[in-house]
Amino acid sequence: MRFNFKITIAALAVFVASTGALAQVKKKPVPSPKSKPTNKAAQIQTAALPVDKNVTIGKLPNGLTYYIRPNAYPQNRAELYLVVKAGSILETDAQQGLAHFAEHMAFNGTRDFPKTSLVSFLQSSGIKFGADLNASTSFDETVYQLPLPTDSTALFEKGFDILANWAGYVSFDQAELDKERGVVLEELRLRGKNAQERLQNQILPAILNNSRYATRLPKGKEDVIKNFDAATIKSFYQDWYRPNLQAVIAVGDFDPAKVEQLIKQKFSGLKNPATVKPRTEYNVPVTPGTTVKFATDPEFPYTLAEIIVKLPGTKVKTAADYLQSIRVSLFNQMLNARLAELMQKPTPPFLYGNASYGGFIGDQDAFTSVVVARPGELEGALKTLVGETERARQFGFTLTEFERAKQNALIELGNAYKERDKTRSSNFVAEYQQHFLEGQAIPGIAFEYQFYLDNIDKITLAQMNGMAGKFISDQNRAIIVEAPDSEKDKLPAEAALLGWITAAGKGLTPYVDNVSTKPLMEKIPDAGVIAEETKDDSIGVTTLVFQNGIKAILKPTNFKNDQIIITGYGLGGTSLASDMDFTSASLAASVVGGSGISEFNQIQLQKMMTGKNVNISPYISEYTQGFSGNATPADLETALQLIHLYFTEPRKDNDIWQSVLSQTQSVLINRNLDPSSVFQDTVTAVLNRYNFRAMVPTVGRLNTASLDKAFDFYKSSFADPGGFTFTFVGNFDVLSMKAVLATYLGSLPAGNAKKTYKDLNMNPPSGQITKIVNKGIGDKSTVQLVFSGDYEYNEVNNIQLDALEEVLNIKLVERLREQESGVYAPGVRARYMKVPSGHYSITVGFSCAPENVDKLIAATLDEINKIKTNGAQETDIKKFKAEDMRAKQVQLRENYFWAGYLAGGAQNQEDPHRIINYPKTLETVTVQSTKETANKYLSGKNLIKFILMPEKKQAAQ
Structure with a gap:
């Protein structure tokens, strides 16, 4: 749940024309000379645009509007939304913040779902709280989102019960309401208590011309949130949560007639108040000058x-x-x-x-x-x-x-x-909301x-x-x-x-458009030879190895009509740079990638790409270098030409080098003013044993860098294409793909140096460490608890850590948020890696009031100890399995998932069939396995506590 403040400090919402999907409209016949084309043209121009014939729009007798659209992407999924045309702008003085609070209470008890049973029920059905199940409150509307699978009729139909409960049957149980005060206040703390909020409070009256919008921010007022009574929030809900101000939006893989029947059945019983308050439309008044x-x-x-x-x-x-x-x-x-x-x-x-x-x-x-x-x-x-x-x-x-x-x-x-x-169904939902x-x-x-x-x-x-x-x-x-x-x-x-x-308007001259009419490549290279080809029909993959050593993994799909995802990597990265040259090396890819290519500078190159749908970027990370990007089938050849040229004709541009240095130095000057940046820089430094390579560069280190060293490191990193593995996932034909890859990848020169990386041992230190950072004037603290150690990277261990991450997420939401009312969004993140060496880290993070830090850390460790002692609860394991399987069902039909799966698997030398074995691997998660995993990876032997506290006030003299 979140409040959605549409005006940000440095940017405002940009108007976007609607982009739905519907039938093609035929061209009008040319009018005869006797007709009046000007008048007809005027009529056409002022006539309302048609409504997409694929969406059914209806209205119930009680005034509730509904939108229904069948859509098969993603398969067996639907997006159900409840939109309420009421937000913080309608609050009275005594209700400031209660539009947002009412949205929270919809998840804390309704007529048919008492207390927090709604969230638990949905989690057990594979819907993640926060990531999938969520809501937001803005000035003028409140929106509830409920993505559901449609392959379970009972669960899908239950979704309409849930929306109807939100629309008219929220309980506002006093005990739940009092517990939620702390959660809402912690959300305000998480999103505020910082420079952005303090500046916002100063500038909004000027931006909004002292209108009602300036005094009705969705976050509300803390004193109201702390002290309002149940009658006050019920009054807001009863006044504004009424069917004639509500819409149900359903888009997904379902029978629209059945959905329309469900909406009529579930929502027709909602009633408008006997006395309807007028829904005032507020505006920002015009101010002269x-x-x-x-x-x-x-x-x-x-x-x-x-x-x-x-x-x-x-x-x-x-x-x-x-x-x-x-x-x-x-x-x-x-x-x-x-x-x-x-x-x-x-x-x-x-x-x-x-x-x-x-x-x-x-x-x-x-x-x-x-x-x-x-x-x-x-x-x-x-x-x-x-x-x-x-x-x-x-x-x-x-x-x-x-x-x-x-x-x-x-x-x-x-x-x-x-x-x-x-x-995606969610794209249509956004249009229907508007x-x-x-x-x-x-x-x-x-x-x-x-x-x-x-x-x-x-x-x-x-x-x-x-x-x-x-x-x-x-x-x-x-x-x-x-x-x-x-x-x-x-x-x-x-x-x-x-x-x-x-x-600023004086002495200007017209803009000069610098364009080039030359082709990207003057001469198409002679095609290389495919030395080896293997097919794996079980996962639909063809692997090519060219004579120059380049490997290409191809997976044709029909998931998208006009998309090919491209990745490529070779081992090495900045780990091979000396300490003296590291800063130059770390800038190499961004500078070369921003300098254009061959004889074309970046401005010319961008203009040459007009009319093409292609994006290719070189990168150099710690342990690899390579390319990432995408193209349409029609522009694949251009993408491969770019890759070829980034290998063979990278461009060195001193203007870009100076620009990157200038920008980076400027950003660094005041970085230490921001508490969150100081805290995160400290976390990064400690977790990497203060190795300067992992830390934000200093101005002094930037001054040691040189363009020549950066360019030389780029060239050395891409000098031997033979060590590279590429993946292509999307809509293409393997046979025609082989020819174009042979031309642009197979033709690349290859040496004999098979690079690898250097293990820099940039892992968290062992032992128990507490690091407190005192920074910031806001009443706000941040906590990160990091468990780490050596790790054996394999399928079973990986799924066990994934499960531990999710069950701990569930327990910490229950304990720290629902029981303690001390945080808004605790988070657990498990990371595990094979390159450069087997290592894991599990990070627990949350924001809270400074006075609650010790209590909440103790509560966190208590929940961890419960899992270490008894294992995870069976109900939580079922929630994890349901969520993970539901997520995988969608991912298996996404090009980006397969690109990452195949490239990551190749880099880590994993079994390419592990996805087939996944359901069986998932079953290895049990109560006992979670207990063993928690004891192994959350022992506390290697635990670093990072705590951001406000700056200490000087004692009175």
Whole structure:
């Protein structure tokens, strides 16, 4: 359960046109000369967009709306949502925070599911609490999500009982309510008590024009949460949880007629109150002129400026609206492409810059410009950001930029269209939510794709060039500057800040589009020879070994229509770099990957990729180097050309090198202001025995790095392709795949040096250690307990650790959250590895009040001891098995899962058939095995306690 605050400090929600999926719309016939095309065109433009014929929309007599869509991806699964058109904006003064609290109570007892039995029931059915089963509260709505399997009729039908219980039958048991106060307060602590929250409290009145939105944050007020009575929260629930403000959304692999029957059966009994409160629609009032607000905090590590020009809200309902949404999307894309180019300079003008038009809040849109400056360089950063918007306003965009943007948009829509029968159910849910809440059209991807093809040429460059002028204004504008307290004296006066913005538009020149018309590869290499080919029909895999030593593992699938996942690795990584050269080596892949390829710089390369759906990135990790990426079948050859060139013609760009160094150094300057960064840096240092290779680099170490060393290390890492193993998973034909792989991988030169890695022994130290970090002014602590040691990596041990992780997660939620009311989201993470050597770690983490640290650590160790003494409870083991099997059923039809499974298995030399044996391996988890596993891996012999506490106050003199 969570509250969802739609405005963030450094970025605002970006408007996105709906992207559903439905039948193709045929082109209209050309009108005869006697007709009135202008009037007809106007009618078409103002007519409402069609509704996807694949979704059934209905309304019960009590006013409840429902959306039903059959969808077979993923198979045997459905997404059930309850959407309530009520959030924190409707709270009275005495209810601030109770919209969110009511959402919590839906999981703590309803008419048919007393206390916490609902969560337990769903966990035993394979649904994970938090990851799958969840809810969120925002200003204007509350949303409950319940993903369910549909291969169990009883369980699936029970899902509608659960939604109906949430909709009208929450119990608000006094004992459960009092216990949940602590959980909600801990959620507020986890998400707040930091610089972001303190800055937010300063700036929101300015951004939101002192509207009701500024005083009704979903998190509410602590004193209300601590002290409200049951009648107050019941009043909110009874007023606003009513069927005429609710929608049920069901999308998945099911019979829609049966689902409609279930909705009518389960929800028709809900009744609206005898006296219905009017559902007021609040807005953010227009404020003449410009509001400027400066806000600082001692723990905020950046200096940023944000310019928000608020404009009347828009919704996509008609063809004209949709055409305008396309224009907006193209405008945002072109403007931000220019800002991204500035990051390629040796000394980039800012750490981050973005400008876009999109949805805001309270029936308003906004043109929002955000820039994060390097320390002391706010003026230059802000002027550059505003200057690019002004450049677009004064000179417009170029025709080549416009054509690229249209091609990129077509590729994005084309992707969605090609995958229309394999779109995840959750994607449709998001659209139907917006249709119910905002009235946004849901025409579907087939209509949208055809609409784009039919209408894109009606958008002119002149129209695009006039958009910046519509978005730029000094009315209803808010300018926000946020910075560390240490930068307060360096911030400009309001008049000076406004002067910077005015000056940014002077002396500009038109943008020059730097493009190349050359092909990516001038000469296609001669194909190499396949030396060995083996097939494994049991898992549908073909393995090729080329004469140069490269291995390629191929798994063709039909899980996606237009996707191929690509990975490749060789052993070595930065472990082979000397201590002196490590810093250079650690930057090598990011610098080369950002420098372009062959004779093309990165800007040219990106523009050459226009119209292609391909992404390939080289990487160098601690113990491997390689590639990750994806492509469509049509663009696979381009992806392989990129891989070939990253091997044979990497590019060295000094501008990119200087840019990376400059950006990294700037980020480091104020990193120590942020308590969470200081804490995590300490954790990393201790767990890696203070080996500098694992730690955040210092400015001093960065100054020892050189481009030549970085480039030489990259070349040495990729010098012998023969040591590489590639995996390809997706929609392809093995026979045609063999030819293209032989051309671009089989042709690579190979040496005889079969590299391996060097074990740097960067494992947690043995023994019992307690490390307390005193940092931060907020009333907030973080705890991490790390158990570690040597490990024998194999299937049985791995599944035992997975099981121990999950049962301990279940027990700690029950103990620390539900019983102690001391944390919001305790987490357990088990890691195990074979490379560079067998090792494991189990980390228990949570955030809590400082005064509760010792008590909650003791409770955690107590739960661990119970498992060590008695083993896990059989009910918890069944929950783990159900969750894991349900997850595997979905994963087995996902390309990304198979790519990771095959590549990871090859790297760890695992049995490729282990997935077939998985159900049998899962059965090795028993009460006794969990007891043995807990005693072996949670003995406490090697236990490090990390505790973040607020800074100690100085004693009174």
